[in-house]
Amino acid sequence: MIPRTLAMIALGAFVTTLDNTIVAAGAPSIARDLALDLPALQWVSIGYMLAFAGLLPVAGTLVDRWGQAATLRAGLLTFGAGAAAGGLATTAWLVISARVLQGAAAAFLVPALLSLLRTNLDARRRALGATVWTACLAVALALGPTLGGVLSEYLGWSWIFFVNLPFVAAMLVLLRTLDTTGRDRGSKARPAVLSMLVVTTGMVLVTAAVVELGVVLGAAGVGFAIWFVRRERRARERLVPAELTGHRVFTGALIVQLLWGLGVSGVFFFTPLLHQESLGLGPMLAGLPLVAVAVAVVAATPLVPWAVPRFGPHRTVAAGLALVAAGLLAVAAVNHVPEVLPRLSGLVLIGAGSALTTPLTSHALEIVAEKHAGAASGLLTASRELSSALGVALIGAVLTVVRTAKLGEGHGPALADGYTAGLLTAAALQLVGALLALRLLSGQTGQSPSRSDKRGDPFLSSR
Structure with missing residues (x-):
């Protein structure tokens, strides 16, 4: 069994x-x-x-x-x-x-x-x-x-x-x-099905607005978001417990995680596209360099239990985001070089920094009441998926705008220029996230689960 x-x-x-x-x-x-x-x-x-x-x-x-x-x-x-x-x-x-x-x-x-x-x-x-x-x-x-x-x-x-x-x-x-x-x-x-439908519709419309650069879609998405907030305040069966929305550390973790995903996910999606179109690699070799990110995540994860007790979760997460930003900037600095090898050091930094952001989840779950652990876990996981979707949309929008402008000026390597702009945008988002982590994730935790519960809860052992 x-x-x-x-x-x-x-x-x-x-x-x-x-x-x-x-x-x-x-x-x-x-x-x-x-x-x-x-x-x-x-x-x-x-x-x-x-x-x-x-x-x-x-x-x-x-x-x-x-x-x-x-x-x-x-x-x-x-x-x-x-x-x-x-x-x-x-x-x-x-x-x-x-x-x-x-x-x-x-x-x-x-x-x-x-x-x-x-x-x-x-x-x-x-x-x-x-x-x-x-x-x-x-x-x-x-x-x-x-x-x-x-x-x-x-x-x-x-x-x-x-x-x-x-x-x-x-x-x-x-x-x-x-x-x-x-x-x-x-x-x-x-289940709060209607609230779920309202907020999901808002997410789809906002994402579509970013992808299509559509103002009307964005306004409609904001309208659904406002409807969701007002409905949640009056609803008997809430999608998000009030105790979570009013908790500074938990909402801070959601915001910081959203910024991490916004900056990283879109870059990863477009990296193989750049490697194929600009470097002339086949699909297999185009995706292979991203393995360096995952390997760095696995290699750096053992550092997290050492760092959190010494520096606190807020400083550990902030350092991780700063390291991700450094990696993104390192890749942007060599993006003009038509080779993969110079990019690997930056990709390794991105992976190692991402590993240091894993206390976002564990710290957020430690400070919420046990009765809300399931809802908090679901929201954190949903936030990660939403940030990935919005990250693809945002970096894609940056790439599209720069690519269109360069093509209009008669420049050749338009995709590479757009990708560089996406990297710089992603790095800026990581630095904002690092500053917010220092501000929003600091403070004492509330009642934490028992040690056995922490070991047995997969949401406390992985993001």
């Missing part, structure tokens, strides 16, 4: 994280075959992240109502259907729709899989389960761009989607052997 539970958790963590990054190296191939312009290409990535972020805050409650088995079965079948549809798609809207379907399924799979840690493993083995989850996230981060490049170059970009199907099949087989009766009784908690 225990090995099967760990295998289920490992496969789920890997495949849901893999789909965040696997499209990066294959995106240029998709764009060429389907004649996508840059805004449409961005939605291939954004569609997954927005659906994931929008549904996640209510997914945990719905998992409790529907039960583990029903949620996992429906989520896996939906995720597999999205993968098959994406691989067979011949138009942009079909590819984007498939990605949205996969993101929606992932939003339910993640809390259902994490609930297995509580119901199928004892306190001692939860630490092992959390470690397995974290390790699989790191492996997926490292392999995503390279695997996407290999599949695109040798089998075709459709296999970026088809590669999900063996994971889905294996997890469906494992699910039949797991004991999920402990969570199939149904919960009476009512």
Whole structure:
């Protein structure tokens, strides 16, 4: 039972994280075959992240109502259907729709899989389960761009989607052997579905406004955001508990994490595109340098438990963001060099700095009441996915504006100039985040979980 539970958790963590990054190296191939312009290409990535972020805050409650088995079965079948549809798609809207379907399924799979840690493993083995989850996230981060490049170059970009199907099949087989009766009784908690629909619509409109540079879309998105805030103040069943929105450290963690994702995610999405178009690399080699980021994350993570007690979580996070900014600036400084090797040192700095930002989650969860731990975990995860989507949109908008201006002036390397501008924008966001981390994340923590709870909670051991 225990090995099967760990295998289920490992496969789920890997495949849901893999789909965040696997499209990066294959995106240029998709764009060429389907004649996508840059805004449409961005939605291939954004569609997954927005659906994931929008549904996640209510997914945990719905998992409790529907039960583990029903949620996992429906989520896996939906995720597999999205993968098959994406691989067979011949138009942009079909590819984007498939990605949205996969993101929606992932939003339910993640809390259902994490609930297995509580119901199928004892306190001692939860630490092992959390470690397995974290390790699989790191492996997926490292392999995503390279695997996407290999599949695109040798089998075709459709296999970026088809590669999900063996994971889905294996997890469906494992699910039949797991004991999920402990969570199939149904919960009476009512999910705030309308609030979720309002805030998700606002997120989609704001993101679309950034991608399309549309003022009307942006105004509509702000309108939905205002509606969401007013509704939350009056609603009996709130999407976000009032105790969380009024907590300075928790809201600060959300803001700082959003700035980190805004700065980093978009750059990562466009890096393989630059390597292919400007450096003439194939899809596999274009995505390979991003492995340096993931390796640096894994290598620097052991420094976090050493740094936090000595310097505090606020200074550790601020130092990490400053290091990310330095890495982005280092890549920008050598972007004119038509070689990959000079870029690696900057990518390593980005990865090492990102590792030092992991206390954002653990510190935020330590200071919230235990009864809100589930909601806080969901919000932090949703914030990470939203920041990734907005990051792709923002850096894409910067790249588009600079590229259009350079082409209008008759300059040749317009994509490279736009990419440099995106790097500088991302670095500025990291520095703002570092300053806010020093200001918003300082102070004493509240009642913290017990040591055994910290070891057993995967949200306290990974971002």
